[in-house]
Amino acid sequence: MQIIRSPEVHPVIVIGSGASGGMAAWNLTRQGINVLLLDAGSRFDRFTFWTHVQPWEARERHARGEHPPKFFLDTAEQPYVTPPDRPFALTRVWGHGGKTNVWGRVSLRYSELDFKAAVRDGWEIPWPISYSDVAPYYDRVEQLIGVCGGTDDSDALPGSKVLLPPPPPRCGERLLQKSIQKLGIPVVAGRRANMTRTVRGFPPCHYCGNCGAGCDTASFFCSADHLLPEAVATGRLEIRSNAVVARILTDDNGVASGVQYFDRQTGAERQVRAKVVVVGASCVDSTRILLNSKSARHPNGLGNGSDVIGRYLCEQIRLNHAGYFPALEGAPTRNDRGIGGAHIYMPRFNHRSGEGRDYLRGFGAQFWNTGASASGAHGGSHQIPGFGAALKTAIKRRHPAWFEIHPFGEVLPYAHNRITVDESRTDRYGVPLPKIDYRIGENERKMTEHMADTVEEIVRAAGGVLVGYQRGQLDAMGSAIHEHGTCRMGAEPKRSALNKFNQMHEVRNVFVVDGSAFPNASEKNPTLTILALSWRATDYLAEEFKRGSF
Amino acid sequence: MDPSEVRLLKRAQGDVNRRDALRTLAAGTIGAVTSTTWVESLSALAQAHAHAAASPVATQGWAPRVLTARQNTTVITLTELIIPETDTPGARAAGVNRFIDGVLHEATPPDRDRFVRGLAWIDERSTALFGRAFADAGVAQQTTLLTRLADADNTDAGDRPGVEFFRAIKSMTISGYYTTEIGLRRELGDDGRLMLAEFEGCTHPEHQG
Numbered sequence: 001m002q003i004i005r006s007p008e009v010h011p012v013i014v015i016g017s018g019a020s021g022g023m024a025a026w027n028l029t030r031q032g033i034n035v036l037l038l039d040a041g042s043r044f045d046r047f048t049f050w051t052h053v054q055p056w057e058a059r060e061r062h063a064r065g066e067h068p069p070k071f072f073l074d075t076a077e078q079p080y081v082t083p084p085d086r087p088f089a090l091t092r093v094w095g096h097g098g099k100t101n102v103w104g105r106v107s108l109r110y111s112e113l114d115f116k117a118a119v120r121d122g123w124e125i126p127w128p129i130s131y132s133d134v135a136p137y138y139d140r141v142e143q144l145i146g147v148c149g150g151t152d153d154s155d156a157l158p159g160s161k162v163l164l165p166p167p168p169p170r171c172g173e174r175l176l177q178k179s180i181q182k183l184g185i186p187v188v189a190g191r192r193a194n195m196t197r198t199v200r201g202f203p204p205c206h207y208c209g210n211c212g213a214g215c216d217t218a219s220f221f222c223s224a225d226h227l228l229p230e231a232v233a234t235g236r237l238e239i240r241s242n243a244v245v246a247r248i249l250t251d252d253n254g255v256a257s258g259v260q261y262f263d264r265q266t267g268a269e270r271q272v273r274a275k276v277v278v279v280g281a282s283c284v285d286s287t288r289i290l291l292n293s294k295s296a297r298h299p300n301g302l303g304n305g306s307d308v309i310g311r312y313l314c315e316q317i318r319l320n321h322a323g324y325f326p327a328l329e330g331a332p333t334r335n336d337r338g339i340g341g342a343h344i345y346m347p348r349f350n351h352r353s354g355e356g357r358d359y360l361r362g363f364g365a366q367f368w369n370t371g372a373s374a375s376g377a378h379g380g381s382h383q384i385p386g387f388g389a390a391l392k393t394a395i396k397r398r399h400p401a402w403f404e405i406h407p408f409g410e411v412l413p414y415a416h417n418r419i420t421v422d423e424s425r426t427d428r429y430g431v432p433l434p435k436i437d438y439r440i441g442e443n444e445r446k447m448t449e450h451m452a453d454t455v456e457e458i459v460r461a462a463g464g465v466l467v468g469y470q471r472g473q474l475d476a477m478g479s480a481i482h483e484h485g486t487c488r489m490g491a492e493p494k495r496s497a498l499n500k501f502n503q504m505h506e507v508r509n510v511f512v513v514d515g516s517a518f519p520n521a522s523e524k525n526p527t528l529t530i531l532a533l534s535w536r537a538t539d540y541l542a543e544e545f546k547r548g549s550f
Numbered sequence: 551m552d553p554s555e556v557r558l559l560k561r562a563q564g565d566v567n568r569r570d571a572l573r574t575l576a577a578g579t580i581g582a583v584t585s586t587t588w589v590e591s592l593s594a595l596a597q598a599h600a601h602a603a604a605s606p607v608a609t610q611g612w613a614p615r616v617l618t619a620r621q622n623t624t625v626i627t628l629t630e631l632i633i634p635e636t637d638t639p640g641a642r643a644a645g646v647n648r649f650i651d652g653v654l655h656e657a658t659p660p661d662r663d664r665f666v667r668g669l670a671w672i673d674e675r676s677t678a679l680f681g682r683a684f685a686d687a688g689v690a691q692q693t694t695l696l697t698r699l700a701d702a703d704n705t706d707a708g709d710r711p712g713v714e715f716f717r718a719i720k721s722m723t724i725s726g727y728y729t730t731e732i733g734l735r736r737e738l739g740d741d742g743r744l745m746l747a748e749f750e751g752c753t754h755p756e757h758q759g
Binding site: 052054055056058059167168169170171173174175178206207208210332333335337338339343372374375376377379381382385386387388389391392393395396399 | 593597599600601631632633634636640649652693696700702720721724725727728729730731733734737738739740741742743744745746747748749750751752754757
């Protein structure tokens with residue numbers, strides 16, 4: 001097929017329109033820089049979201065042949081490769097806004113414990129930045145996207161003065177909070193990008209709790225609603241949909257000259273030129289693009305003379321336990337939908353004295369699905385023995401009493417946990433597929449033990465009963481959907497791919513602004529930090545443009 | 551992203567197949583560890599189906615796609631025994647048999663066959679014990695047989711197919727019933743309010759810190 005080459009040289013091409021790419025496009029265009037934004041999908045129309053569709057209505061709609069927006073990329077269209085004995089549950093959203101359409105919205109500031117972890121324990125490389133570098137950007141991002149939370153401030157979770165009021169806890173969350181605090185572990189208000197007040201003209205959260213279906217009122221941050229329209233309004237943003245980027249092109253000097261992509265609808269190959277390329281396709285896809293961008297000057301993938309790109313893939317380990325509080329059985333059913341996730345959060349505590357831990361890094365805990373489910377009986381109801389009126393009564397009595405505990409723990413960056421491109425396996429465009437080889441090690445196993453001890457202590461202190469409990473049973477690898485590390489920033493070009501402004505050491509007109517830039521995963525949810533770093537990196541890029549560097 | 555939400559949405563999107571359903575179970579749906587594969591598989595599919603799937607819901611002109619009329623009657627009888635009418639309607643009124651037929655329609659042929667064989671097993675056992683097929687037996691007789699199958703301590707090898715089958719249909723019944731308007735709103739007492747100005751949260755003095 002004929003390759004369509006466009007002669008125009010765009011000042012900046014941004015790849016991906018989620019948290020990282022959307023932020024880059026928004027921040028560059030408002031500073032007067034023209035951007036061509038390539039997204040592998042198209043717009044999801046939020047007026048067609050099934051935000052308020054009840055389960056029985058969903059079945060009726062399906063029976064009529066209707067479907068909600070298809071957010072998740074089908075592996076039949078775009079497979080990825082894993083070793084047969086090491087599955088990895090990769091979740092990808094191709095389309096405007098990417099995963100921010102359906103993200104969990106947990107918005108936690110990283111602390112010096114995260115940025116300086118490697119300084120303290122010597123495991124791999126530290127971030128080339130400190131909390132003080134990022135703090136002003138956290139302030140700006142939180143105000144821009146509307147994060148609710150409390151007034152707490154600690155060495156594990158730095159405070160913020162710009163948060164919106166948090167929703168009060170549900171009954172079960174109150175019990176958890178009270179009991180965990182009795183153990184000497186602080187529990188704070190959850191911080192989530194649900195707008196509990198009007199923000200920039202977007203209506204506040206209405207507490208339907210079904211955020212996972214996408215928000216039809218745009219009351220939680222989604223790049224497609226909260227960043228892209230403003231960027232388009234500047235007149236400086238062109239969004240090209242269904243542009244599946246394959247490679248970043250380079251000139252004879254190894255400098256990036258543009259991008260090669262395939263039209264997802266026609267399969268046609270296209271090439272577009274740019275002075276600067278900003279990569280924000282999410283960790284795995286950005287890494288795939290970089291590794292596939294081989295040339296004489298970059299035989300190991302773009303900017304990968306150090307051979308770090310693709311390595312150090314780190315996600316998180318997570319337990320997922322459920323139980324009930326006998327004290328809440330038989331209580332009247334309340335509307336516990338809230339902001340569609342936990343209203344409390346247990347920040348990391350294991351760094352404090354007296355914990356006697358035998359592993360590196362730490363974990364925090366979330367508590368989703370605590371309270372009366374609004375989408376059917378809680379899954380634990382299936383474990384109640386018997387049948388008949390007694391079963392029906394037991395399910396109803398237990399309905400308001402369910403709680404869940406989900407400790408999230410950091411997985412260390414290991415060189416052998418890596419994404420490679422499999423030349424023998426290609427997608428429909430002939431582009432090599434990403435191969436993900438990921439496993440946890442001894443440090444994570446020890447951490448899991450501490451996580452399990454903590455779960456058991458909490459449940460004991462709170463007077464709860466665990467149901468279907470299997471100690472230390474971790475969720476599937478990849479299921480935290482927090483991939484990091486495969487294009488990490490660092491002070492030393494031999495050990496990192498990016499400098500402290502997310503700029504490639506070896507290719508100065510390429511920036512990588514998504515989670516792949518993180519040297520380590522932390523136990524926290526990364527999106528707030530991705531937004532802050534993408535803002536910071538593109539501030540730097542805009543300055544460089546003004547200075548005539550590009 | 552809360553995986554619970556991702557799972558629900560993947561279901562709503564219709565991306566559910568047996569492998570996904572099993573992965574869902576493996577990734578944290580509570581329990582079912584002791585179940586055999588086909589029971590797990592159908593249970594997971596039913597939980598997925600509860601939030602999506604093309605089950606016919608028309609009140610008129612419905613006909614089962616998988617079950618025979620006779621099997622459908624047995625399923626109605628069984629589901630109503632599992633979640634009976636009390637001060638609120640039971641599984642029969644909520645149309646759980648239709649839900650189950652829809653799940654079976656989507657199930658793999660082997661899983662579907664296991665379920666149908668389970669129905670046959672119930673009838674055979676009922677006939678052996680009471681001289682009548684299950685749906686035609688008296689309520690006391692039906693209850694006697696189900697009590698035996700629901701007994702966690704029942705290790706009788708001869709009952710095993712029935713025990714497995716009961717676990718599957720019970721799980722499917724719970725998934726179906728509580729995702730109907732009858733089950734969620736009338737029985738569980740969900741107020742169905744999807745637009746609140748403020749979220750009140752817990753107001754019980756005894757729960758406060």
